[in-house]
Amino acid sequence: MISGLDDVIAAETMLSDVDGLNGRLIIAGHSLDALAGHTSYEAMLALLLGDFLEADVATITRHLAAARKEVHGYIEGVDAAILALSPIEGLRAMIARLPDGEDRDTAYRLLAAPAVFTPALLRLQQGLPVVAPSDTLGHAADMLAMLTGTAPTQAQVNALDTYLVTVSDHGLNASTFAARVVASTRAGVTSAILAALSALKGPLHGGAPGPVLDMLDAIGTPDRAEPWLAAELARGERLMGFGHRIYRVRDPRADALKNALRQLAEAGAVPADRLALAEAVERSALALLRQKKPDRALETNVEFYTALLLEALGLPREAFTCVFAAGRVGGWIGHAREQIDHGRLIRPQSKYIGPLAA
Structure with a gap:
């Protein structure tokens, strides 16, 4: 029996390669060393999703800012039940309210959602007013501004950009595989991201920092x-x-x-x-x-x-998994799109080891 599916190849991908023996991570054809600290999250999205989005960095930056404005409208529906949840569970509940689909608009909403919902939920739980997204700030800068209500420093923006880029994709980990499984059913990319987020919540995956x-x-x-x-x-x-x-x-x-x-x-x-x-x-x-x-x-x-x-950066530790999701969502969408475009329904076999019928 192969425990945990170790060494089983379940997909072919153009998105990332994890070389565990040599400690090397390749994302979209570039080493992590060449990306982290040298590129913005929007530029990372252009590498991961540029073909699907049919857009360059400037266009992605503009559309992502518009998507942050759009999903911010869902904050009006936050109620006491959602605010009583942990940040990651609140984020999951808010994303579940977004329309499902497989188009570019769905992708942009999902890319924007963790960056908008996480600061809003944290501020509401503290009794603070929600800060609206900006038309002019980049994704990392806007997320920090919505969190604190003040303009972040360039050092802070660079740090968050580095983090979002660093965690944007990492092979066929548990959450990414969950996204591909759901995407293979054609349930929609929002459903795939919700599955990935639920896997990320586990303490053996993204819940550990x-x-x-x-x-x-x-x-x-x-x-x-x-x-x-x-x-x-x-x-x-x-x-x-x-x-x-x-x-x-x-x-x-x-x-x-x-x-x-x-x-x-x-x-x-x-x-x-x-x-x-x-x-x-x-x-x-x-x-x-x-x-x-x-x-x-x-x-x-x-x-x-x-x-x-x-x-x-001023983030409470109970929200760390949400920020992880804000970076990894780009990779999740990329894998979901690969599965939709080139894969088939994922249906592995199991080996029955129970008693036989009399």
Whole structure:
């Protein structure tokens, strides 16, 4: 039996390639190193979806801004029941209200939705007025402005753009596969994104970055890092932010986000003691993991610096998965379109191991 479908090829894609042995990520023909910190999310969408959207970066930027305005109208329908939900569940409920379809308008609405709904839900849950989207700001800048109600700095915009680009696609992970399965039924791309979002919500997938901050808070100071982490390993606990199902070496996304975090720190947006604590924890964790688990490749993964970056941007940890979705939705739509255009109904076989009928 192949547990978890490891090594099973279930689709052919032009969108991304994850080289776990060499720690390399290719997105739309470009290495992550060439993209993260060097391109905007709109430019990333042009690479992932340009053929389907039949648009260049400038056109995508304009249409995406219009889509943010459109989906903002759905905020009027937010009620107490939705506000009582967690941010990711509230986001899912709001996206479920969007029209389903397979056309470009559907795609733009879905690309805009997490960036608009996430700040709106967070502000409403805090009793703050909702901030309307802008006609002139880029996607990352507008998301930050809608979150805080103030114009973000260029360093903050660059950091969020780097994050959205870094997580935009990552092979056939659980949420992306869920999107392709639903898209293969021709249920519509909105339905496919809802399936992907539900998979992302799980703590074994996109729901994991927040606990990294819980770990840092519990450690407190750099001198406590080694004894605290050693005690966790002795109890058989997992160290959050380390190890990955695919990567046998360091996750390249961790380096991309660490660089973005350092640039934020240089701009004064990250407390020096917080960065020093994170680096001390990383050093101690990697040393302990190599000592205690020498037979396993447990390196820093994307979750570790995701948590620190999003915290520095003023996002609460319970909303981290929503921001992950704001980046990954581009890849989800790309995979859904590939499945619709070139695939067939996904229907794997199962092996019955139960009792036979008498």
